[in-house]
Amino acid sequence: MKWIPAEDEGLLPLHLRRCLQVLDELILGLQGCSLLRGLLSERDLRRWEIQATCYPGGGASYSRHIDDQTGSGARVLTAIMYLNPGWTVEHGGALRVYPKQPDGSMGFDGEGWRGYDVEPLHNRLVVFWSDNRVPHEVKPAHAERFAISVWYGDAAAIAEAKEAERPITARP
Numbered sequence: 001m002k003w004i005p006a007e008d009e010g011l012l013p014l015h016l017r018r019c020l021q022v023l024d025e026l027i028l029g030l031q032g033c034s035l036l037r038g039l040l041s042e043r044d045l046r047r048w049e050i051q052a053t054c055y056p057g058g059g060a061s062y063s064r065h066i067d068d069q070t071g072s073g074a075r076v077l078t079a080i081m082y083l084n085p086g087w088t089v090e091h092g093g094a095l096r097v098y099p100k101q102p103d104g105s106m107g108f109d110g111e112g113w114r115g116y117d118v119e120p121l122h123n124r125l126v127v128f129w130s131d132n133r134v135p136h137e138v139k140p141a142h143a144e145r146f147a148i149s150v151w152y153g154d155a156a157a158i159a160e161a162k163e164a165e166r167p168i169t170a171r172p
């Protein structure tokens, strides 16, 4: 797993930089989408973090979690692009999402967690809420599995998170 700091973005291959530009247009464009207006219009969304991941295969997985643990708003939307030519269901590695049920319950139906699988197919893009509406996990991957994850958050919350991350000695 590799975090890509903003200052290194220029080092990414051109096609990846172009992908990020298009992703920005898409995600920031969602704010103007009438269907989502009530949900996103209060936000001043910005791209924040970029992470490149490779699960090496051999059953590598990621247990169920929520991307924005704190509810700070620094992560509002998670966007993941999969880069796995030739991926098949037999390779495993599905993203299993547990969206909140219409009655508000947390993806739990009394018998077990009710999840939906999204295969990490080449060039597929998934976008979901980063908060507790969408707990998710990565099922065991049996082949190398590549993805780029990008988080979009509220500008003010990102600024606050960045400030908190700065080493004390670097602060004025």
Ligand SMILES: O=C(O)CCC(=O)C(=O)O
Pocket: 053, 062, 067, 080, 094, 095, 120, 136, 137, 138, 147, 149
């Ligand atoms: O790669 C994926 O499908 C999901 C990864 C993930 O949940 C994460 O990095 O937070």
Ligand SMILES: [Fe+2]
Pocket: 065, 066, 067, 136
């Ligand atoms: Fe996640």
